[in-house]
Amino acid sequence: MLPVTHLHAVIMAGGSGARFWPLSRECDPKQLLSVFGTQSLVVQTIQRIRPFLGMRPNPVCVVTNEQLVGPLRRHLDETVAGSDTTMRFLVEPVGRNTAPALAYAAAVLQAEDPDALLFILPSDHILEGNGAWADTVQAAVLLAQNNFLATIGLTPTRPETGYGYIVAGEELNIGQVGQAHPRRADRFVEKPDRIQAEALLEIPKVYWNAGIFCFRAETLLAELAVQGSQGQQIVETCQALASDPPEAWLTDRHRERFAALPACSIDTVVMEHSSRVAVIPANLQWQDVGSLLALESLGTADANGNIRIGRGVDIASNDVTIYTTERLVATLGVENLLVVDTRDATFICPKDRCQEVRAVVEALRQIGAMELTEPCVRMRRWGRWETLLRGSRYQIKLIEVYPGAQTALQRHQQRSEHWVVVEGTAVVWRDDEIITLSASESLFIPPGTAHSLTNIGTGMLKMIEVQVGDDLSEGDTERLKLETMKEMVQ
């Protein structure tokens, strides 16, 4: 399949991730976590749609909120920037659920490109399927080009009450691509109760609504506008916003207007009522990372229903899920428990109450707990770093650099850094010096010195960094251009 002209990926990345603590942090919401794979969920989402996008500027829109736009921008800048994907960030003036958010994206993109085709992807899904996925995307695009609102339907595996269901009707003759056989969507059922859900599973051609959509911007806005006054208000507000230049989108005027919109989902406002909705049943390995129990997909249950990810032992427990990154967790005789263990914090609750972790997050916020805000591990384009220990005047990090990769060039005024190479070989730039460091060698980086290091070995470079100083925050990091350094050392 060739890249599709006018196709825009719209990545929904506004979730705060409070339900994923202690893995997620305030500045590290779950879409930024690389728990499920080597890349973060948001990067996986972008890479999933990237092969189908054209080479024009900004084929990816990341829809998020004001709190997360900074962390997301840095994260994507450091993990996918430099690739051929460019992206823009659409910041919701006020959080108002998916109908206003998608109308906002549609209005903005349509103002630039009247033929804009939007492919909507939540950023907290795990999805695999290669061929089936490619066929599904292509079918969705064909449907959208024919003014359908295309949705993706997944085969339900249990009477889940947390999802929406789609009852499919006749097969359509548009968008028949390989494994993809789209049908008309006859009926939507949003979050049924248990009895309804069980009844739905008895019906043939019933699917879970994956929250993945494809439509022309024009189609969405037109279908919204015909769905009564709520829809009209949303369309007018978003179009008024899009007709202003981007720097005006977060002014008080638009904020107030946006805040006055009803907070409603695209499913209830459009999909349940429109006659132009198609569903593409897709055989994909899919998972919604909606709660910490999603971690269960990373392991396999033993005979007693226990799932363990990471090191540990268990004696006589039942229905226990334990996730631990590097520490050992030993359990004895416990039941129906979820344990999530990270370097600096552990969370323990009954499995069926894990959604209530929000209350724990709120309690931590009230005591100003560092474990709510500070991330432990940061993925970078060149590798990763991890905080091992923080004191009032020191911080110790383990820095790992991929073979051939070079860290950002930076300078601090308030702290000195002490580097000890433990594995591999590094070439360090320190102001105008070039220094080679092998395992067990160390180097002092005084305050005010520009520095960067490159892994010149074939394996990972592992280094301990001991920072000492009065200000150890990110605020004392001055980013420099690598070119500056190259000039200095030549």
Next chain:
Amino acid sequence: MLPVTHLHAVIMAGGSGARFWPLSRECDPKQLLSVFGTQSLVVQTIQRIRPFLGMRPNPVCVVTNEQLVGPLRRHLDETVAGSDTTMRFLVEPVGRNTAPALAYAAAVLQAEDPDALLFILPSDHILEGNGAWADTVQAAVLLAQNNFLATIGLTPTRPETGYGYIVAGEELNIGQVGQAHPRRADRFVEKPDRIQAEALLEIPKVYWNAGIFCFRAETLLAELAVQGSQGQQIVETCQALASDPPEAWLTDRHRERFAALPACSIDTVVMEHSSRVAVIPANLQWQDVGSLLALESLGTADANGNIRIGRGVDIASNDVTIYTTERLVATLGVENLLVVDTRDATFICPKDRCQEVRAVVEALRQIGAMELTEPCVRMRRWGRWETLLRGSRYQIKLIEVYPGAQTALQRHQQRSEHWVVVEGTAVVWRDDEIITLSASESLFIPPGTAHSLTNIGTGMLKMIEVQVGDDLSEGDTERLKLETMKEMVQ
């Protein structure tokens, strides 16, 4: 009270501490832990009896087993050596419970000093009481000098089924010292069931047997010998052993003979039958560190019965005890749970099953888990160190040195060490150099270099040590005499 001639402290320190994992480790049994106070339980025990001992050599005997004698010797050498207390270690040829162990100590001490008076102290108790304690010790010594087997009785606070009880009779006219009013012990009840325990609490003058005894070596051996063939066999075996020189005590001959002894407690063989037993009711704050639930004494229960030691939050839990050293543990809606969290391992079980942690320890042994053998924190006379992270070729420690204290002088052949001072000021000896290091300064200690550091500041010296090399074990540590260094630098 003056030091008592012929008085020997016999510290019972043979427990493996498996019931205290993950706080205890194989080489760090609970008597070596400083969880309950700034000093370890065994050091607290020695300090408790030290004021009453004379200045002759070896007033303290530590009775232990072959596995623990090395760690205990190092620990005591580094925490109480250099004081005026000297000690010896009596290694049980084979573990055979308290009757053979005490007879062994009595036989060995009597062979040297026919008038030896033994004060027996378990090393896993917490005990406070100042004046009451001094009176109790003095009373016990007076009773022992008059050929009584003196025991200490504690006022029971609950119908505990895990302890022995002493029913006291008439007041004695020997050993009336201050608050101490000894009585004849009429009856011993070993680990009663719940109904028996409740009935015992109804009787006046009933006490818990603290396992603290005082007697002349001669009295114990004589009372043992009259208690039938078991007692005679124990006395003969121990006296035969004591008549050989110490280097023969662990030969196969004695091991086999010792192994043939019945494994029985001093209570069942002697105390329950002898008419020479006295009990000193003592008003002491006492606690037996028999299981992880002993940690509860470090905190206070909230309205829901939850006890928290360390940082964390809880939402809606009941009867939960959480011990955490530095990491945060958050709980939500759990019941009757014990959580013990250390830097490298966490243990979770229902509170009433915490004794079964032994099964976890066994499971960890079978997988060769480092978290069973390696301690995280080591107390030293000069301060403490803590392992922050271990890799295959590196190890990072946080070293803290008391003001004015100097670390051991040592040398490694296989590893280099990198020191970064984070707080305070140190003077370092590195071979024949003397180097002053202030906060944020660092120093490289190459392999083969003798080194030691002294905290010359008024607060704690905090230092990060990064070790890199192929052999990071204790085996590559060569201890040097401080005098050598003093000669070198003069």
